[in-house]
Amino acid sequence: MASDTDTLPRRTVLSDLTAARPASRYEQVKHYITERIASGEWGVGSRLPSENELVETLGVSRMTVHRALRELMGEGIVTRAQGVGTFVARPAPRAEVLELRDIADDIQAGGGRHRSRVVLLETIRADGHLALAFDQRPGVKLFHSVLIHYEDDTPLQIEERFVSPHFAPDYLDQDFATTHPHRYLFQISPPHEVEHVIFAVTPEAEQQALLELDGPEACLQLVRRTWVEGRVVMRGVFTYPGSRYSFGGRRQT
Amino acid sequence: MASDTDTLPRRTVLSDLTAARPASRYEQVKHYITERIASGEWGVGSRLPSENELVETLGVSRMTVHRALRELMGEGIVTRAQGVGTFVARPAPRAEVLELRDIADDIQAGGGRHRSRVVLLETIRADGHLALAFDQRPGVKLFHSVLIHYEDDTPLQIEERFVSPHFAPDYLDQDFATTHPHRYLFQISPPHEVEHVIFAVTPEAEQQALLELDGPEACLQLVRRTWVEGRVVMRGVFTYPGSRYSFGGRRQT
DNA sequence: TTGATGGGGTTGTATAGACTTACCTAGAGT
DNA sequence: ACTCTAGGTAAGTCTATACAACCCCATCAA
Structure with missing residues (x-):
């Protein structure tokens, strides 16, 4: 034919x-x-x-x-x-995570609705361990904030940050209901260097309550330090319920 | 003929x-x-x-x-x-392939003594979920291995792998007491693409036993898929006791 | 000097056909 | 039930050929 x-x-x-x-x-x-x-x-x-x-x-x-x-x-x-x-083949090419991202963007990218609540905003003096993380001496003043991030009213992350006052002197005056620590700090200066460490932890009672967990569910804990001009400017501890979150990344080699 | x-x-x-x-x-x-x-x-x-x-x-x-x-x-x-x-073209853009590390190197770099034990080495047929991870249809044949890695006689990792026979036809014949799956697979071909997803999980009873845990301690679970020539060739599930391991990375931005 | 033209070399694309390799299923024989 | 075998199907590879697109450069003319 x-x-x-x-x-x-x-x-x-x-x-x-x-x-x-x-x-x-x-x-x-x-x-x-x-x-x-x-x-x-x-x-x-x-x-x-x-x-x-x-x-x-x-x-x-x-x-x-x-x-x-x-x-x-x-x-x-x-x-x-x-x-x-x-x-x-693949339904959804997985987004790059484990970069430096705002969790609000993350949630909205997934189609969820984001809101956050400020639990704590204060000045503290670093103990030995924390000072070491900042390459400073114990007793140094640091800002301390704790927020909860919700996806559709379900707690997704406890965000605890320690911030160098030298880097962000007005940190405590911010209204973190409208902007977020991540955005605020990023706007002052994107970090020159970032360190991530990821743990699996069993949450304390207080964390369980904040995340509204029923039992001692395994949680992911991401500890991030950021540098600007060779100095540690922020140490963040982000805690996620293991059942509600995962970190991922895909890249070519 | x-x-x-x-x-x-x-x-x-x-x-x-x-x-x-x-x-x-x-x-x-x-x-x-x-x-x-x-x-x-x-x-x-x-x-x-x-x-x-x-x-x-x-x-x-x-x-x-x-x-x-x-x-x-x-x-x-x-x-x-x-x-x-x-x-x-390129001189040597071989940079940072080393996120894909052999746990044996990892342990020895930390000064520990590494040994491993083969728990399982078999052929299986993929169920729906696993087949999807390989972008294949259910029922496809895969090799399946489970090893335990010890650091100074303390279990540090359960290594469970599913390997495409097409990529590594002799996988089951290897002596993983002397070489390791990671090295063997890497030697066949370094992956062209890698995907990592990290979870926090509460281990099953069987995993608790393999890791010699006292209780339901939170564990890190790293799920890795590797591609060669556009095909998924390996899916690995690596489970670490949260108290004994963490993932980390630091890089300039 | 400048510009146009064209030829030769090189990669890019497309085709038809043949053979190879891998997978699956159905049927025959344990 | 289980294994083995044969046949069908579909992707994987390779070849020989043809033409297109493009670049470079030599040549020639204004």
Whole structure:
């Protein structure tokens, strides 16, 4: 069949795309596929037409279809198995976390509603351990704040911070109902250096109460120190219920 | 039928490589090129032989050479310009691969003595959840291993891995008393992409026993997936007692 | 001197066809 | 129930060929 069409420049399903863009055929095939995946016509886990079927549908050679599919696999859009077929892959490319992010953005990115409550805002004098974290001597003055962050009225994080007054002299005067410590500090200066340490802890009774936990559920604890101009300016302890949060990141090597 | 010596229809520069490994031709071409770049024979910025020259030298078709070069460009090894040529690209952007560390190195770096014990080594079929993690369909065959890592005879980590047989067909035959899964897998190929997710969990009774915990102590759980050539090749679940381990990192911004 | 033209080399894309390899299933034989 | 085998399907690879797009440079003309 169709042996008489050698001379035609191939008028196919793709032809309208060709008119819109002089993109190469294999890119058009990729677009054809990703569009159907994005629209939900081909759901996650469902099987795509085989290479040969796409050849017939789109009127291109199998090598072209193959290249499109191979590149889509490299991009993580589909997965392929020899002898089986091609399938729609990942539902949601995971966002980069463990960077320096505002939890309010984090919650809103996930579709949740964020609010926070200030529990404490005071000046303290550092004991030995805390002073060490700041590379200072015991007794040095530090600002201390404790907030709770809620996602849809469920506590998601206890945010406890110690801030160097030298860096943020007006820290105690801020209205952290409208802005947040993260934003305020970041606005003064983005840190030049950041240290993260992550622990698993069993929460104290006080933390359990703040997070409204029923029992001694395992919690993630992230301790962050930030430097500006070689000096520690902030030490934050962020506590999350293990059942409600996780840290993640994905990157190429 | 398995005709045993179908490997050498062509006697070329590549033939010895062919004998050593039944890798595909375009991979052999990639290897041929990367080896010369690594050895310094082709220095940074220097021009590679043209596709047609490589065709003559290596005795493969131009499409095969082209695929090899295209993939090397995708990996950032070379740069290409239409009408100009192909050039050696990166000096050594090998930086910070070391978030992917061997726990044995980790323990020994801290002055501890490391030993490990193999608990399980088997083939399984993936259920729905696991198959999804591999972007595969339920029922796909996977290798499954469980090891315990000790620091000075104290359990520090439960290492549970699921490995794609396609990537590491000989996984079950390894002696993980002498080498470790991490090293073995890394040696086959360093991953092109890595995903980390960190949880806090309360361990099951079985995990408590393996870690020799007295009670339901909070544990850190690191779930790692690694990709090679766009495919998930490994999913690892690493469980640490919260009192004995933490994750950390420090970097400039 | 400046600008246009064109040829040769190089990568980019596309095709048809063949063969290989891997997976799955159904059926036959324990 | 279990294992083995054969056949079908689909992706993986490789080849030979063709043309397109692009860059560089030499040549030639204004």
